[in-house]
Amino acid sequence: MQRFLHQFCITLAFLIPSSVYAAWELNMPRGVTDTSNTVYDLHMLILWICVAIGVVVFGVMFWSIIYHRKSQGAKAAQFHESTTVEVIWTVIPFLILIGMAVPSTSVLIDMYDSSESDIDIQVTGYQCKWQYKYLNEDIDFFSTMTTPKVEIANEQEKNPNYLLEVDNELVVPINKKVRFLFTANDVIHAWWVPELAVKKDAIPGFINESWTRINEVGTYRGQCAELCGKDHGFMPIVVKAVTQADYDIWISEQKATAQAVAAAANQEWSIEDLVAKGETVYQKNCAGCHMVDGSGLPPAFPALNGNDVVLGDIEKHMDIMVNGVPGSAMAAYGKQLSAVELAAVITYKRNTWDNKTGEVISPADVKAYMSK
Amino acid sequence: MSEQTLTLDDHDHHEHGPAKGFLRWVFTTNHKDIGTMYLIFSLVMFLIGGMMAFVIRAELFQPGMQLVDPGFFNQMTTMHGLIMVFGAVMPGFVGLANWQIPLMVGAPDMALPRMNNWSFWILPFAFTMLLSTLFMEGGAPGFGWTFYAPLSTTYAPPSVTFFIFAIHMMGISSIMGAMNIIVTLFNMRAPGMGLMQMPMFAWSWLITAFLLVAVMPVLAAVVTMMLMDIHFATSFFSAAGGGDPVLFQHIFWFFGHPEVYIMILPAFGVVSEIIPTFSRKKLFGYHSMVYALIAIALLSFVVWAHHMFTVGMPIGGQLFFMYATMLIAVPTGVKVFNWVATMFKGSLTFETPMLFAVAFVVLFTVGGFSGIMLAIAPVDFQYQDTYFVVAHFHYVLVPGAVFGIVAGVYYWLPKWTGKMYDESLGKMHFWLSFVGLNLTFFPMHFVGLAGMPRRIPDYALQFADFNMMASMGAFLFGTSQLVFVYLVIKTVRSGKEAAQVPWESAEGLEWTLPTPLPYHTFTTPPVIEHK
Numbered sequence: 001m002q003r004f005l006h007q008f009c010i011t012l013a014f015l016i017p018s019s020v021y022a023a024w025e026l027n028m029p030r031g032v033t034d035t036s037n038t039v040y041d042l043h044m045l046i047l048w049i050c051v052a053i054g055v056v057v058f059g060v061m062f063w064s065i066i067y068h069r070k071s072q073g074a075k076a077a078q079f080h081e082s083t084t085v086e087v088i089w090t091v092i093p094f095l096i097l098i099g100m101a102v103p104s105t106s107v108l109i110d111m112y113d114s115s116e117s118d119i120d121i122q123v124t125g126y127q128c129k130w131q132y133k134y135l136n137e138d139i140d141f142f143s144t145m146t147t148p149k150v151e152i153a154n155e156q157e158k159n160p161n162y163l164l165e166v167d168n169e170l171v172v173p174i175n176k177k178v179r180f181l182f183t184a185n186d187v188i189h190a191w192w193v194p195e196l197a198v199k200k201d202a203i204p205g206f207i208n209e210s211w212t213r214i215n216e217v218g219t220y221r222g223q224c225a226e227l228c229g230k231d232h233g234f235m236p237i238v239v240k241a242v243t244q245a246d247y248d249i250w251i252s253e254q255k256a257t258a259q260a261v262a263a264a265a266n267q268e269w270s271i272e273d274l275v276a277k278g279e280t281v282y283q284k285n286c287a288g289c290h291m292v293d294g295s296g297l298p299p300a301f302p303a304l305n306g307n308d309v310v311l312g313d314i315e316k317h318m319d320i321m322v323n324g325v326p327g328s329a330m331a332a333y334g335k336q337l338s339a340v341e342l343a344a345v346i347t348y349k350r351n352t353w354d355n356k357t358g359e360v361i362s363p364a365d366v367k368a369y370m371s372k
Numbered sequence: 373m374s375e376q377t378l379t380l381d382d383h384d385h386h387e388h389g390p391a392k393g394f395l396r397w398v399f400t401t402n403h404k405d406i407g408t409m410y411l412i413f414s415l416v417m418f419l420i421g422g423m424m425a426f427v428i429r430a431e432l433f434q435p436g437m438q439l440v441d442p443g444f445f446n447q448m449t450t451m452h453g454l455i456m457v458f459g460a461v462m463p464g465f466v467g468l469a470n471w472q473i474p475l476m477v478g479a480p481d482m483a484l485p486r487m488n489n490w491s492f493w494i495l496p497f498a499f500t501m502l503l504s505t506l507f508m509e510g511g512a513p514g515f516g517w518t519f520y521a522p523l524s525t526t527y528a529p530p531s532v533t534f535f536i537f538a539i540h541m542m543g544i545s546s547i548m549g550a551m552n553i554i555v556t557l558f559n560m561r562a563p564g565m566g567l568m569q570m571p572m573f574a575w576s577w578l579i580t581a582f583l584l585v586a587v588m589p590v591l592a593a594v595v596t597m598m599l600m601d602i603h604f605a606t607s608f609f610s611a612a613g614g615g616d617p618v619l620f621q622h623i624f625w626f627f628g629h630p631e632v633y634i635m636i637l638p639a640f641g642v643v644s645e646i647i648p649t650f651s652r653k654k655l656f657g658y659h660s661m662v663y664a665l666i667a668i669a670l671l672s673f674v675v676w677a678h679h680m681f682t683v684g685m686p687i688g689g690q691l692f693f694m695y696a697t698m699l700i701a702v703p704t705g706v707k708v709f710n711w712v713a714t715m716f717k718g719s720l721t722f723e724t725p726m727l728f729a730v731a732f733v734v735l736f737t738v739g740g741f742s743g744i745m746l747a748i749a750p751v752d753f754q755y756q757d758t759y760f761v762v763a764h765f766h767y768v769l770v771p772g773a774v775f776g777i778v779a780g781v782y783y784w785l786p787k788w789t790g791k792m793y794d795e796s797l798g799k800m801h802f803w804l805s806f807v808g809l810n811l812t813f814f815p816m817h818f819v820g821l822a823g824m825p826r827r828i829p830d831y832a833l834q835f836a837d838f839n840m841m842a843s844m845g846a847f848l849f850g851t852s853q854l855v856f857v858y859l860v861i862k863t864v865r866s867g868k869e870a871a872q873v874p875w876e877s878a879e880g881l882e883w884t885l886p887t888p889l890p891y892h893t894f895t896t897p898p899v900i901e902h903k
Contacts, residue, residue, distance in 0.1 A: 194823040
């Protein structure tokens with residue numbers, strides 16, 4: 001059946017001139033998995049059936065519009081009922097629909113079979129970034145958009161991957177069945193990469209499954225597809241498909257990096273280093289809501305410049321950073337950021353803008369707080 | 373169907389007209405006055421919702437953030453949807469029903485005139501409350517017109533409570549309006565008019581009214597559950613407390629899908645009146661048209677989860693909703709085929725109402741085709757929450773619902789006002805709207821297929837060209853509606869006197885009434901005799 005679909009669509013594809021300009025892209029991508037190709041073929045099949053029905057129905061209609069005009073001297077016929085005709089145009093569409101339902105069902109059943117996977121990755125949606133956890137490898141990282149604010153504000157020319165670029169890509173090997181387990185930390189998100197034909201909602205408190213098996217090495221980009229708040233348009237997905245050998249190298253690099261991060265927490269940090277690092281962490285994680293100048297967007301996102309918590313008790317400040325504020329948009333950063341990053345961003349906030357406390361919070365302080 | 377002749381009593385005893393001054397409109401129980409108020413209200417909301425669409429399309433004119441911030445952009449998409457659905461389309465159809473149903477079935481007024489007054493006068497307050505959220509601290513709701521929890525509960529701005537209360541008021545108004553229509557149609561038809569002799573517009577509204585009575589309470593329930601979650605510590609939609617965010621979507625779409633048909637069935641009715649008139653030929657397949665309406669209404673209750681193919685339903689559910697949704701194409705197809713058969717071998721002319729009606733049939737069918745594509749679950753994963761969906765529902769709502777209302781207004785305006793509108797202005801309005809809307813919404817199919825998610829304030833560079841085209845189309849469509857506003861004002865103030873039957877072969881009780889229309893009509897019911 002799938003082979004027939006494929007042949008049918010290739011034949012039809014030759015009948016229309018296809019656009020090659022990316023900017024005027026008219027159609028769904030074929031994608032790089034068997035599933036995405038089948039989905040594309042099914043999409044084209046249904047489209048062409050609709051076009052054919054349209055040609056017949058609108059053909060009769062425009063025939064009447066052209067030839068049965070009063071100005072052409074047309075006299076109205078008197079017929080206004082025919083049970084036979086009604087039965088015919090009830091039964092024929094029904095049969096066409098059965099013709100559509102059969103291949104659709106088989107494709108759907110295949111898409112739902114996520115058993116016997118080679119790699120399991122838990123994908124968690126946050127406002128507004130993604131967390132990827134490789135369940136068998138003890139690798140866990142966040143993936144945040146890197147498009148600079150100056151490009152969004154039209155102050156600098158936009159790069160070709162504008163809004164579709166991240167700091168840490170999801171790396172997977174080709175020709176392996178990768179199973180995704182989707183969930184979310186706050187609101188509902190949806191993980192979508194068109195070229196993999198995978199779209200699934202990430203729902204807080206629940207886990208959804210999907211899978212893919214990528215055929216070609218490459219970088220595939222997608223976006224969050226479910227409205228998740230003000231930065232919904234700014235949480236892209238980048239999947240990098242590599243060979244098994246490159247994947248193994250990447251895994252070992254990730255593990256080495258994780259060790260280096262753990263080691264950094266035991267170093268001594270100066271206030272200058274912490275503030276400098278804190279500024280980077282702040283821009284990436286906090287500035288979206290609390291603004292670059294700490295002015296916030298009250299009442300949902302309070303100002304941090306001159307804020308009582310930021311200028312007050314350090315424990316309370318650490319508590320909010322580590323555990324978040326339940327029932328609000330303030331996420332718990334205890335798991336998202338390393339001890340060094342937490343110490344740096346807390347120190348930064350207490351020593352920037354008009355906040356001049358001069359206090360230094362070291363990674364050791366954060367670790368001590370978190371182990372309490 | 374048996375042939376009918378109409379026998380009318382004389383109508384020359386109109387001892388009282390409307391009260392004078394502003395209070396006439398406050399206290400009126402006259403179906404014509406209330407119909408007028410509904411239609412004006414709908415037009416005002418259409419223009420306000422249209423201005424929000426202007427903001428959206430202006431921001432999307434090119435990549436980058438230019439005019440508004442992302443939070444305000446979300447407020448605009450949310451309010452645009454809510455205002456167009458609940459403020460423009462639904463009251464527009466209720467306005468048509470108020471004017472036309474008594475005239476078409478030979479009733480002196482709606483069955484419950486005081487309730488009719490109240491159901492209108494709730495609306496200005498409901499929408500004032502909804503619009504006031506734009507000026508509140510934290511801004512208006514920005515969680516989309518579908519307001520999925522927990523974005524609309526735990527993470528909502530404080531103004532969400534006002535939104536909930538406004539929805540409750542709109543719901544009360546709709547339910548009362550619908551009950552009034554059901555009661556009128558069951559009890560006040562002219563003697564001799566059986567259900568199967570009712571005009572198609574009355575039939576379409578009877579079915580719509582049942583849908584409204586069935587599902588508006590469901591909407592009320594879901595917003596009440598939200599209210600409980602927000603203020604009274606329940607956890608209907610929060611997994612942390614044992615609830616389920618997907619439960620919200622099931623309840624919302626159990627309302628939402630019939631709601632879609634609430635917005636299109638009365639347009640089917642209007643078009644079924646107009647096409648026979650300008651084809652000079654009876655509506656083809658009256659009985660099957662009625663059965664198709666009933667079939668669509670019944671099916672609308674068992675297809676809701678096709679809006680939720682990506683939430684992770686079990687495959688059995690997925691297949692059931694896919695098959696049920698595909699089935700809707702059958703009765704909808706029957707309606708389209710019957711309209712085409714009505715035109716076939718007719719004697720066609722193309723005055724403005726007919727232009728809008730023909731465009732309705734063509735473009736609604738285009739929206740129907742993308743609907744079939746969206747029904748196919750495995751392919752829907754690629755369409756869900758993209759601009760392809762935006763294109764689909766705007767094709768059924770703009771040239772569908774909105775053109776239906778506009779066609780009805782052009783068709784009956786000469787009877788309502790006693791004046792003829794300017795035909796060349798009407799045609800200009802049609803062609804500008806037609807070009808504008810296709811320029812706006814057709815490219816959205818392409819960007820959606822190419823991967824542009826909906827509800828984003830900024831987009832990747834490959835979507836730029838079609839977005840600019842869509843924005844230009846939207847500006848054209850929006851401004852050309854001002855032609856319509858001007859045309860209506862011009863007709864009322866200085867239109868030429870209209871004939872009693874302004875269209876050559878219009879049939880129906882409304883055309884047996886004199887022009888200008890008396891304030892009270894059918895005070896003695898007309899008798900319909902069957903040959």
